[in-house]
Amino acid sequence: MTKIWPVFLIAATLAMGPALAEGKVPLPQEAHINDQLIAAAAGDILRHTCPTLEARTFVVLTKLAQLKSYTRAQGYDEAEVKLFLKDKAQKARIKASAKAYLSAAGALPDNPDSYCAAGEAEIAKGTQVGSLLRSTK
Template identity: 30%
Template sequence: MSIRTVFLAAGLSLAAGVAQATDYDPLRKDARMHSELLGASVAYLIDENCDALKLRKLRLLNKAFSLRKHAMSLGFSHGEVMAYVDSETEQDRFRAIAEPLLASKGVVAGQEETYCTVGRAEMEKGTFAGSLLYER
C-alpha cells in the first residue's frame, strides 16, 4: 500500500522536481499527521482487498487538502509535504503499521471477507478510516 496512492486516488498530483526534505521527524511525530495518514492507509488497504467497500474519494480529497495545510502550518512547503507522502521509506513505514493493525482486528491476508468485516466495523464505529469508506 502506498500513501502516495492514497493521495493520488483523491486526485492530488505530485509536484515535479520536488526537493526532498532532509528531516521528516516533525511530520512523523505529529499526532494528527500520523493518525490521519494511518487511517487513510487502513482505508486504502480495505478498499484494495474488499470489492464491497470503496473509498469516498471526495472526502479523502478534502481530508488530504486539510492535512496538507496542517503540515504546511508546521513549517513544511507544499513540495516537502508531497515528497514526504511520496517517500518509499514512509510508505513502507505506514504499511508496516497498517498491516499488523488490520491483522489485530481480524484481517487475514488473502481473505477478502475479513477486510470487508473490519471495514464495516470501522464504518460502524465512525473511525477516521471508516469515514473514508462506503458500501457499494
C-alpha cells in the same frame, strides 16, 4: 557495527536539522499527520481487498485538503511534505502500520471476507478509517 552508529546519528541529525531549527517536529514523528496517512492507507487496503467497500471520494478529497492546510499551519512547506510522501522507507512504514491496524481489527491475510468485516466494523464505529469508506452491500 559500532562505527555505523555515529555516522547514522550525524546523518539523522543533519536530516532533521532544518525542522528542529524551525521548532517543527520531523514529519515522520508528527502524530496527526502520520495518523491521517495510516488511516488513508488502511482505507485503501480495505477497498482494494474487499469488493463491497468503496472510497467516499468527496470525504477523502476533503480530508486531503484539511491535511494540506494542517501541514502548512504547522510550518511544513510543500517541498518537504512531497519529499516525505515520496520516501520509500516512509511509505513502507505507513503501509506496515496500516496493515498492523487492520490485523488488530480482525483482517486476516488471504481472507477478503475478513477485510470486508473489518471495513464494515470501521464504518459502523465511525472511525477515521471508516469515514473514508462506504459499503455497497
